[in-house]
Amino acid sequence: MASSYLLQCPNFSTNLNLNLTSKPTTLKTTPSFLLIKAAASSPNNNTSTSTAKSNNIRDEARHQNLTNPQQIHNFSAKYVPFGADPATSTESYSLDDIVYRSQSGGLLDVHHDFSALKAFPGSYWRALFDSRVGKTTWPYGSGVWSKKEWVLPEISSDDIVSAFEGNSNLFWAERFGKQFLEMNDLWVKHCGISHTGSFKDLGMTVLVSQVNRLRKMNKPLFGVGCASTGDTSAALSAYCASAGIPSIVFLPANKISIAQLVQPIANGAFVLSIDTDFDGCMQLIREVTSELPIYLANSLNSLRLEGQKTAAIEILQQFDWEVPDWVIVPGGNLGNIYAFYKGFHMCKELGLVDKIPRLVCAQAANANPLYLYYKSAWKEFKAVKANSTFASAIQIGDPVSIDRAVYALKKSNGIVEEASEEELMDAMALADSTGMFICPHTGVAMTALMKLRKSGVICSSDRTVVVSTAHGLKFTQSKIDYHSNNIKEMACRYANPPVSVAADFGSVMDVLKKYLSKTPKY
Numbered sequence: 001m002a003s004s005y006l007l008q009c010p011n012f013s014t015n016l017n018l019n020l021t022s023k024p025t026t027l028k029t030t031p032s033f034l035l036i037k038a039a040a041s042s043p044n045n046n047t048s049t050s051t052a053k054s055n056n057i058r059d060e061a062r063h064q065n066l067t068n069p070q071q072i073h074n075f076s077a078k079y080v081p082f083g084a085d086p087a088t089s090t091e092s093y094s095l096d097d098i099v100y101r102s103q104s105g106g107l108l109d110v111h112h113d114f115s116a117l118k119a120f121p122g123s124y125w126r127a128l129f130d131s132r133v134g135k136t137t138w139p140y141g142s143g144v145w146s147k148k149e150w151v152l153p154e155i156s157s158d159d160i161v162s163a164f165e166g167n168s169n170l171f172w173a174e175r176f177g178k179q180f181l182e183m184n185d186l187w188v189k190h191c192g193i194s195h196t197g198s199f200k201d202l203g204m205t206v207l208v209s210q211v212n213r214l215r216k217m218n219k220p221l222f223g224v225g226c227a228s229t230g231d232t233s234a235a236l237s238a239y240c241a242s243a244g245i246p247s248i249v250f251l252p253a254n255k256i257s258i259a260q261l262v263q264p265i266a267n268g269a270f271v272l273s274i275d276t277d278f279d280g281c282m283q284l285i286r287e288v289t290s291e292l293p294i295y296l297a298n299s300l301n302s303l304r305l306e307g308q309k310t311a312a313i314e315i316l317q318q319f320d321w322e323v324p325d326w327v328i329v330p331g332g333n334l335g336n337i338y339a340f341y342k343g344f345h346m347c348k349e350l351g352l353v354d355k356i357p358r359l360v361c362a363q364a365a366n367a368n369p370l371y372l373y374y375k376s377a378w379k380e381f382k383a384v385k386a387n388s389t390f391a392s393a394i395q396i397g398d399p400v401s402i403d404r405a406v407y408a409l410k411k412s413n414g415i416v417e418e419a420s421e422e423e424l425m426d427a428m429a430l431a432d433s434t435g436m437f438i439c440p441h442t443g444v445a446m447t448a449l450m451k452l453r454k455s456g457v458i459c460s461s462d463r464t465v466v467v468s469t470a471h472g473l474k475f476t477q478s479k480i481d482y483h484s485n486n487i488k489e490m491a492c493r494y495a496n497p498p499v500s501v502a503a504d505f506g507s508v509m510d511v512l513k514k515y516l517s518k519t520p521k522y
């Protein structure tokens with residue numbers, strides 16, 4: 001029989017009245033925020049809770065832990081070999097272990113204790129997550145940590161390193177959808193409107209927080225390192241700098257944008273510019289992190305994906321827990337497509353929604369190993385030598401998460417598309433002309449959308465989300481080249497170069513009259 005249960009959410013100033021089918025035993029303790037509120041409202045209260053004063057949001061979270069040492073939940077997570085059945089597999093590791101690969105050399109996955117999470121109905125989780133949006137309570141003001149129980153349930157809030165990432169804008173692409181695609185329900189999830197300008201912040205807050213915890217536990221970790229096409233290194237160096245942890249980044253020389261390069265430099269990382277491509281840097285960092293006390297921060301480390309998956313949960317939340325038909329994600333090292341799948345899958349498994357969207361992974365044709373694999377009907381995977389692409393952050397030929405990506409695509413009835421250089425640059429220019437300012441990788445995803453609309457796979461009324469993975473301001477040089485008509489063998493059809501004009505009234509008027517006569521809606 002359904003019983004009405006008064007639920008006090010941490011970081012929620014009013015109580016929620018939820019109908020739970022069974023009363024979860026884990027909520028029998030008095031939530032800490034209630035103790036503090038009661039103490040604060042009673043002038044004669046002489047207990048320690050009444051006198052303790054919090055100076056800032058982290059102190060307040062620490063104080064809540066001290067005044068309420070009883071755990072209000074027993075959620076947990078561990079590493080298991082990717083693809084193994086956790087019920088039968090004997091191999092697993094604590095998240096406090098420093099391990100990136102399974103015994104057989106395969107990938108790992110963070111496995112959550114679903115039976116503990118399932119003690120609460122979907123309505124509980126929806127209400128809890130919704131209650132934390134738009135607040136500054138530590139650490140729940142972050143879009144990632146607002147889902148802490150599903151991310152790193154056992155970490156102390158005190159160890160968390162966060163820039164209140166996530167909660168990114170889900171933009172209704174009204175004009176782009178209507179004008180170019182005959183779509184009414186097209187959305188862009190702006191993951192790049194973020195602390196360091198890309199979705200990597202979502203994963204890095206989790207990874208660096210765990211490193212912070214491990215260092216406090218005296219684990220032998222000097223610092224954290226990554227190979228990068230520019231965004232992972234920017235996020236890593238910012239979160240490490242914020243926590244006072246050394247970061248070391250391996251960058252392929254002359255293959256990332258200036259805006260990306262300057263980020264780790266400014267944040268005090270040890271930056272190695274290496275005369276190879278990203279795949280070469282990735283190989284080197286794997287070797288180095290197995291020899292030195294440097295923790296690996298690339299998405300080979302499955303901790304990262306725990307943070308990145310919250311973008312999927314956030315999309316559902318922003319649609320008031322309605323499930324879109326399609327989600328399109330640009331793919332390079334291929335961790336993110338799996339992270340999206342995992343976020344959607346958890347929401348379904350735990351009863352927040354009843355289905356998941358179909359996923360599309362979009363690759364640059366110049367770096368398309370997943371696309372070729374998909375086109376071979378998943379017969380044979382071959383790494384490729386990635387060629388230069390304007391979508392430089394996905395110039396990756398040997399993606400570490402290939403198995404994760406294939407799993408996500410098969411489970412979501414997914415599709416892989418590709419975009420030529422001209423297609424991705426035109427798509428970026430068209431999107432920008434409707435008020436966006438997207439990066440070339442998002443141009444790859446937009447191209448996939450345009451192709452799938454043209455072929456009728458995506459229908460006019462389908463609710464579709466394109467994931468924008470980085471801020472366009474990181475990639476201004478590609479836009480300058482395009483709008484200057486300065487790209488070899490590219491028509492730059494939508495270029496909009498500035499008009500040079502003499503500094504006198506007559507010249508300016510001549511130019512303007514010509515412009516007005518040619519502009520249709522004037």
Ligand SMILES: Cc1ncc(COP(=O)(O)O)c(C=O)c1O
Nearest residue numbers: 331332333334335336393469470
């Ligand atoms: C801006 C941007 N978009 C997309 C991607 C692709 O993400 P993933 O490597 O997880 O496939 C990356 C990094 O690889 C990136 O930096």
Ligand SMILES: N[C@@H](CCOP(=O)(O)O)C(=O)O
Nearest residue numbers: 228229230231232298299333
């Ligand atoms: N685009 C990435 C490439 C590395 O991906 P990761 O997710 O494995 O760190 C970058 O910006 O470096």
